[in-house]
Amino acid sequence: MEERNPRKPGVCFPWEEKIKELPKLSGDPELVRKVWEEIDLLGYIFIWHCLVSF
Amino acid sequence: MHSREALYQARLKRYLTAMRNEKPDMVPIRPFVAEFTAKYAGFTCQDVTQDYRKAFEAVLRCVEDFDWDAVVGNMVYVFAGIPQAMNLSYYAFPGVELPPDVGFQYLEPPEDRAFMRSEEYDLLIEDPTGYLFNVWFPRVSRDAVPVGAAVTFRNNLAYLKGGMAMLDYFTALGKQNEALKAKGVVPAICGILKAPLDILADKLRGYYGLARDLMERPKKVQQACEALMPHLYKVALLSADPEKQLPVTMWMHRSCVPLISMEHFHNIYWPTTKPILEELWKNGHQVLMYAEGNWDAHLETFRELPPGSVIYHVDRGDLLRARRVLGDRFALSGGFPNDLLTFGTPEEVRAICRKIIQEVARDGGYIMDAGAIIQNDASVENVKALTEATREYGQY
Numbered sequence: 001m002e003e004r005n006p007r008k009p010g011v012c013f014p015w016e017e018k019i020k021e022l023p024k025l026s027g028d029p030e031l032v033r034k035v036w037e038e039i040d041l042l043g044y045i046f047i048w049h050c051l052v053s054f
Numbered sequence: 055m056h057s058r059e060a061l062y063q064a065r066l067k068r069y070l071t072a073m074r075n076e077k078p079d080m081v082p083i084r085p086f087v088a089e090f091t092a093k094y095a096g097f098t099c100q101d102v103t104q105d106y107r108k109a110f111e112a113v114l115r116c117v118e119d120f121d122w123d124a125v126v127g128n129m130v131y132v133f134a135g136i137p138q139a140m141n142l143s144y145y146a147f148p149g150v151e152l153p154p155d156v157g158f159q160y161l162e163p164p165e166d167r168a169f170m171r172s173e174e175y176d177l178l179i180e181d182p183t184g185y186l187f188n189v190w191f192p193r194v195s196r197d198a199v200p201v202g203a204a205v206t207f208r209n210n211l212a213y214l215k216g217g218m219a220m221l222d223y224f225t226a227l228g229k230q231n232e233a234l235k236a237k238g239v240v241p242a243i244c245g246i247l248k249a250p251l252d253i254l255a256d257k258l259r260g261y262y263g264l265a266r267d268l269m270e271r272p273k274k275v276q277q278a279c280e281a282l283m284p285h286l287y288k289v290a291l292l293s294a295d296p297e298k299q300l301p302v303t304m305w306m307h308r309s310c311v312p313l314i315s316m317e318h319f320h321n322i323y324w325p326t327t328k329p330i331l332e333e334l335w336k337n338g339h340q341v342l343m344y345a346e347g348n349w350d351a352h353l354e355t356f357r358e359l360p361p362g363s364v365i366y367h368v369d370r371g372d373l374l375r376a377r378r379v380l381g382d383r384f385a386l387s388g389g390f391p392n393d394l395l396t397f398g399t400p401e402e403v404r405a406i407c408r409k410i411i412q413e414v415a416r417d418g419g420y421i422m423d424a425g426a427i428i429q430n431d432a433s434v435e436n437v438k439a440l441t442e443a444t445r446e447y448g449q450y
Contacts, residue, residue: 007183009288041292046217047186048289050194051257052248054136054220 012043061238065123069240069421070299073340073365075385077418081411081448083122083441084242084387084421088129089157089430090437091116099130099430100149103158106133106223110230117239120441124240127230129427132158133223139215141196141208144169144257157429162260169193170258172267175274178258179281190258243342244295245302247334249327250279250286251318255308264308268318279326287330291337298338301365304331305344311351324355335363342387345369346426353379369425377414386414387421390440395424395432400439407443415448422448 007014015033025032064079071078092102095112102109109128117125134147146152146159163169169190170178178185192198197212199205231241248256254275255264267275290302308314309323331341341364343356348370356366361383368376373389380386389410394403407422414420422444428437 007181009284010292012183012187042217042221044183045289045292046220047183047191048285049220049246050140050142050191050216051186052253052286052289053246054132054142 010041010044011037012040012047015040058236058238062235062240065238066240066299069124069242072419072421073301073385074362075381075383075419077450080450081415081444082124082421083423083444083448084124085120085122085423085437085440086126086129086242086427087113087116087437088131088427090428090432091129093430093432094119094434094437098148098154099152099157100147100154102128102130103132103148104134106135106226109133110226110233113230114233114237117234117237120437121445122239122441124242125234126242127227127234130157133219134158136216136219136223139219140198140212142194143196144194155430160256165260165262165266168258168260168263170254170263172259172263172271175267175271175278179274179277182281182285194257241300243303244300245290245293245339247286247290247302247304247330247341249304249306249309249323249330250282251275251309251314251323251326252305252307253282253286254278261308261313265314268314268322272318272322276322276326279322283326283330287333290330290334290341291339294334294337294339301340301342302334303342303344306346306349310345310347310349313347316351319352320355324352328358331359331363335360340364342367345371347371350375356380357383359383365421367423373410373414377420381417381419385419385421388423388425389414390422390424392424392426392428392432395428395436395440398436400435403436403439404443407440408447411444411447418450 015036018036068078068080068082069084072082089099089102091112092099095115097108097112102112106128109130113125113127137145144161146161148154148156148158152159174189177189188201192200195212197208199209234241255261259267264275294302309319311319314323334341343364344367346369350371353376357380365385365387366376366380367387368389373386376386390406394406422440
């Protein structure tokens with residue numbers, strides 16, 4: 001299934017955009033990315049379930 | 055093994071065997087009981103729609119008394135607290151807009167006030183998630199304000215309370231499934247899917263708007279369906295059973311002949327639905343195709359799916375024809391007429407049960423259920439008759 005738009009399935013606010021707003025990370029960047037994406041996914045689930053489920 | 059655990063394992067094996075289109079020890083019973091549970095447990099439709107705890111309790115009381123192999127933890131499904139938190143405009147609820155003992159309703163706006171305008175296809179195609187947040191949600195919620203408008207207290211609450219209510223409900227549904235298992239009953243389904251064209255009709259353009267678009271701008275409709283595909287697949291995958299046993303349910307609404315033309319079915323609906331089903335199957339997930347209405351005109355097309363990848367549920371279609379066309383590839387469920395559960399006698403119910411089992415279920419690969427969800431118009435005596443007759447005649 002081809003993805004035509006830049007906001008991929010599962011993503012509301014891409015990490016690649018978010019990291020531009022952050023200062024130079026002093027610790028583990030993967031941890032910051034992982035948590036950002038996990039919580040971002042909840043926003044995605046919310047809006048798509050509004051459409052599909054409710 | 056504890057007796058409830060043994061019962062659960064036996065029912066799970068029976069259900070899974072039938073869904074693989076094989077012959078279990080007996081015909082599994084998996085009724086999609088919705089507002090019927092309220093009637094049986096002494097609640098109103100308002101009770102089970104407004105308060106999911108009562109909905110859960112009603113289901114648990116039913117499975118104590120009925121010998122069902124699998125049920126949905128809450129087939130009423132919609133917990134009104136969520137749409138009410140967001141002030142969604144497309145619902146009418148029992149005890150609010152409707153009498154307390156009438157099932158909730160979906161409302162479709164007139165064509166000129168569709169939630170998605172005909173000129174907005176490119177916006178949706180370019181960025182479906184952005185479209186939902188920025189355009190669609192502020193239109194379906196009476197409290198959310200459009201992007202660029204002054205933010206309001208009610209706007210903020212719509213998103214915050216809606217999200218929190220959804221999280222609360224989904225968490226509770228997980229616990230309800232555990233409660234079912236503890237009673238020896240299999241949670242029947244896990245995960246949700248709707249076809250791109252169906253969701254365009256259901257929640258975006260409305261049926262009349264989409265019917266017009268199919269004639270006036272079919273290419274845009276097709277592109278919109280293609281843009282929705284990976285997202286609807288993602289939603290299905292995220293909500294699917296991690297153990298890959300229970301099927302994702304695809305609720306099939308408005309994309310069959312004569313609601314759309316055969317040409318649109320073949321050119322738009324099927325090419326944007328089949329890949330989702332195939333991809334889920336590649337990932338180990340079966341799909342229950344819950345074919346609401348009558349999809350008999352498309353049975354031959356459904357044969358294109360990999361054997362075993364779906365369970366085909368019959369509502370108003372011809373169950374025997376479905377068996378004849380699909381039976382060598384997929385299990386079937388449903389087909390028992392809902393009107394008989396309401397207006398028939400227990401004797402008539404038993405006779406139809408026997409006929410279905412003899413003619414459709416004789417080689418396995420069939421799961422007993424009504425054609426549509428069972429609401430509070432069904433009589434308790436007839437649902438009892440359905441259950442008892444399936445047990446009596448459904449032994450292999």
